[in-house]
Amino acid sequence: MMVNGDLMLRTVCLLVVTNHFVATGASFGTEMLAANAVLFQIHYLMAYLFYGFANASSVFSGRARGANDAEHFRQTLRYSALSTLWMSGLLALL
DSSP: OTTTHHHHHHHHHHHHHHHHHHHHHHHTOHHHHHHHHHHHHHHHHHHHHHHHHHHHHHHHHHHHHHTTOHHHHHHHHHHHHHHHHHHHHHHHHO
16 A cells, blocks of 8 residues: 555545446436447557557656657657647547
8 A cells, every 4th residue: 555555545546436427427318328438449559559659658758768868858859749749639530
């Protein structure tokens, strides 16, 4: 609990909010519940996509910081921000 207390609290909060959202959606009927299920799947796909960007950014920025390469670090941050903005715009258009 000392090491992962914050992560556990975050997970409990996410589960409570998700369960409340699903329960409230179910109270509006099966069509609303089905629509919410589709929205959750789209949300999870977008979250996995951005998690991939975050993971790649962590790897490249960690490599640059470990090598004390400030230019590569700034370049990684710039590319990370640009790719995230472009992907956000593309997803908003879709």
